[in-house]
Amino acid sequence: MLIQVVNLQKIYRMGPVQVEALKGVSFQIEAGEFVAIIGPSGSGKSTLMHILGCLDQPTGGHYYLEGQDVSTVSDNELAEIRNKKIGFVFQQFNLLPKANILQNVCVPLIYGGVRGRRRQLKLAEEALRQVGLGDRLHHRPNEISGGQKQRVAIARALINNPSLILADEPTGNLDSKTGQEILGIFRHLNEEGHTIVIVTHDPEIAKQARRVIQIRDGLVQKDEVIA
Amino acid sequence: MILEILRMAFDSLTVNKLRSFLSMLGIIIGVGAVIAIVSVGSGARSQVTSQISQLGSNLITISPGIRRGTSGRISFTATDLFTMELAAQIRQNCPSVGRIMPNVQTSGLLIAGSNNYQTQVVGVTPVYQQIYNFYPARGQFITEEHEANAINVMVLGSGLAQELFPETDPLGQTVKLFARNRNYLFVVVGVMEEKGTGAWGNIENQAFIPASVIMKKINNRKYVNGYTAQAVSAAAAKAAVGEIEYFLTRYLGSADRFRVTSQEQLLETITQVTGTLSLMLGGIAGISLLVGGIGIMNIMLVSVTERTREIGIRKALGAKSRHIMAQFIIEALTMSGLGGLLGIGLGWVGAVGVARIGGWPLVVTHTSILVAFSFSLLVGVFFGIYPARKASKLDPVIALSYE
Numbered sequence: 001m002l003i004q005v006v007n008l009q010k011i012y013r014m015g016p017v018q019v020e021a022l023k024g025v026s027f028q029i030e031a032g033e034f035v036a037i038i039g040p041s042g043s044g045k046s047t048l049m050h051i052l053g054c055l056d057q058p059t060g061g062h063y064y065l066e067g068q069d070v071s072t073v074s075d076n077e078l079a080e081i082r083n084k085k086i087g088f089v090f091q092q093f094n095l096l097p098k099a100n101i102l103q104n105v106c107v108p109l110i111y112g113g114v115r116g117r118r119r120q121l122k123l124a125e126e127a128l129r130q131v132g133l134g135d136r137l138h139h140r141p142n143e144i145s146g147g148q149k150q151r152v153a154i155a156r157a158l159i160n161n162p163s164l165i166l167a168d169e170p171t172g173n174l175d176s177k178t179g180q181e182i183l184g185i186f187r188h189l190n191e192e193g194h195t196i197v198i199v200t201h202d203p204e205i206a207k208q209a210r211r212v213i214q215i216r217d218g219l220v221q222k223d224e225v226i227a
Numbered sequence: 228m229i230l231e232i233l234r235m236a237f238d239s240l241t242v243n244k245l246r247s248f249l250s251m252l253g254i255i256i257g258v259g260a261v262i263a264i265v266s267v268g269s270g271a272r273s274q275v276t277s278q279i280s281q282l283g284s285n286l287i288t289i290s291p292g293i294r295r296g297t298s299g300r301i302s303f304t305a306t307d308l309f310t311m312e313l314a315a316q317i318r319q320n321c322p323s324v325g326r327i328m329p330n331v332q333t334s335g336l337l338i339a340g341s342n343n344y345q346t347q348v349v350g351v352t353p354v355y356q357q358i359y360n361f362y363p364a365r366g367q368f369i370t371e372e373h374e375a376n377a378i379n380v381m382v383l384g385s386g387l388a389q390e391l392f393p394e395t396d397p398l399g400q401t402v403k404l405f406a407r408n409r410n411y412l413f414v415v416v417g418v419m420e421e422k423g424t425g426a427w428g429n430i431e432n433q434a435f436i437p438a439s440v441i442m443k444k445i446n447n448r449k450y451v452n453g454y455t456a457q458a459v460s461a462a463a464a465k466a467a468v469g470e471i472e473y474f475l476t477r478y479l480g481s482a483d484r485f486r487v488t489s490q491e492q493l494l495e496t497i498t499q500v501t502g503t504l505s506l507m508l509g510g511i512a513g514i515s516l517l518v519g520g521i522g523i524m525n526i527m528l529v530s531v532t533e534r535t536r537e538i539g540i541r542k543a544l545g546a547k548s549r550h551i552m553a554q555f556i557i558e559a560l561t562m563s564g565l566g567g568l569l570g571i572g573l574g575w576v577g578a579v580g581v582a583r584i585g586g587w588p589l590v591v592t593h594t595s596i597l598v599a600f601s602f603s604l605l606v607g608v609f610f611g612i613y614p615a616r617k618a619s620k621l622d623p624v625i626a627l628s629y630e
């Protein structure tokens with residue numbers, strides 16, 4: 001079992017006001033699955049993804065990643081897990097604007113302690129070729145299209161061979177045709193054996209996953225496997 | 228990893244060249260000031276000390292003591308103590324004293340033909356030459372015989388010789404000295420070598436006559452103003468001072484009646500004074516460095532805020548707090564280090580300029596460069612830590628949602 005979340009809760013405290021973003025979410029995800037998480041805006045999808053991605057920690061419940069309870073580990077260990085086990089793809093792409101795309105893809109290698117600049121660059125180039133960007137290596141993010149940016153982000157997410165790829169509305173900033181192309185990459189990666197969890201509010205996209213978890217008001221409303 | 232972080236730091240500095248330069252300015256000026264001030268201080272000091280040690284670092288001056296006036300009593304200078312005989316006694320009783328001569332002088336108008344010159348006339352004995360390392364270039368100096376018989380002979384400083392005898396050879400000529408309302412006639416027997424203006428004022432324009440002539444014929448006093456002694460070696464100067472003090476205290480009955488100062492003490496005092504001065508100016512330069520550090524901190528804080536999102540991205544990709552910390556500290560260090568290097572250049576140029584104006588040797592020590600540079604790095608670390616910590620503590624989710 002790759003992921004097990006048990007009664008996961010997240011409460012945001014802003015002074016006297018409390019926002020219960022997650023009210024007790026439980027599910028399991030096996031290695032090799034392709035899961036879509038859907039739900040209306042504000043239902044807690046991003047909050048859940050941040051916790052799954054070890055960017056944030058729950059205020060209640062447990063999150064087991066590959067059997068390890070990560071709801072209690074230190075910040076340093078979380079950083080290590082983010083680097084080694086998780087590839088995160090954002091709606092906003094989140095590339096470093098001043099670095100070229102090759103350098104962008106190198107960043108997780110640097111923090112992962114992969115030695116040798118030449119080796120890093122070679123690995124990054126391979127990853128970019130996989131997503132069809134072998135000819136844009138030295139462009140900066142502002143010199144390529146949205147779809148291409150998201151491909152760079154995917155290459156970056158893949159570079160350390162993570163056991164889990166998380167994508168929070170990866171097609172949200174793209175037109176539907178480009179969105180489909182990006183989704184195609186995720187499906188292809190899943191066929192190669194990668195575990196993928198993707199957040200979307202587009203039912204057309206959700207349909208292409210193999211399992212859909214529906215969230216509403218911080219709770220799992222429906223969890224169904226599509227044929 | 229370090230290399231990559233260094234390059235990252237450099238890249239981010241070059242993106243905002245003008246801003247980076249302006250933030251470095253404080254450090255540049257501070258380091259420049261430190262280098263220039265230390266150099267000016269040591270240049271001036273080395274000039275003064277070299278002038279003094281040219282005279283011989285083993286010179287000792289014995290002068291009358293000053294008794295302070297307390298509760299109604301008037302202060303007075305103890306005179307009428309030092310005789311020629313006492314000089315001989317000091318030499319006999321103090322084994323570290325090699326040579327000793329009396330200090331007597333008068334001032335007067337020297338007249339040769341139609342030329343005249345108002346100047347200092349120094350009473351000397353033959354040892355004057357060795358004590359001051361100052362010899363005649365032509366003719367001879369005052370001899371034992373001149374001194375013993377109080378003969379009216381005169382040796383002219385090279386400048387004075389020019390003044391009195393611009394056209395003729397002064398040797399063998401007669402010079403009239405008008406002093407204390409009387410005229411005395413002297414025969415010129417020598418002209419001193421040129422030495423340039425030294426620490427003791429213009430010795431080139433002095434005249435030298437036997438000490439006994441001043442005492443017996445001009446002043447009509449058997450007392451002299453004091454003595455100049457020379458220790459047998461520079462190393463023996465301290466011992467000589469002690470011996471003289473011991474002997475004179477017993478001989479004169481009180482330590483209040485005389486003062487003994489060695490050239491070495493004078494040097495020490497000068498070193499101290501210039502040291503204090505450089506320290507003070509260095510302190511002011513240090514404040515400038517501090518202000519420079521605050522400038523760097525300010526710009527680093529701005530940079531952390533501007534790059535909140537970048538920090539979030541890096542953290543999401545696995546950067547630990549220490550990686551972020553290192554990144555920003557190295558950035559601050561790069562800024563302060565670069566500022567330090569530019570400051571060293573600026574200080575050097577300043578030191579060269581001032582040394583040229585002041586006419587002293589250019590002294591830029593490795594120590595001052597090293598100290599100023601390390602201090603600027605220290606400033607970078609010190610003022611970089613707070614912004615860097617701030618950056619490293621950012622929550623990744625919050626940082627990622629920063630617009």
Ligand SMILES: Nc1ncnc2c1ncn2[C@@H]1O[C@H](COP(=O)(O)OP(=O)(O)O)[C@@H](O)[C@H]1O
Pocket residue numbers: 012013014019020021039040041042043044045046047048
């Ligand atoms: N940092 C935060 N501080 C306070 N409230 C938050 C924070 N992040 C999210 N929320 C609240 O938590 C709820 C869930 O948000 P989110 O997980 O972003 O929803 P979704 O991604 O499904 O649109 C919302 O009500 C949102 O306002």
Ligand SMILES: [Mg+2]
Pocket residue numbers: 045046047
């Ligand atoms: Mg969201």
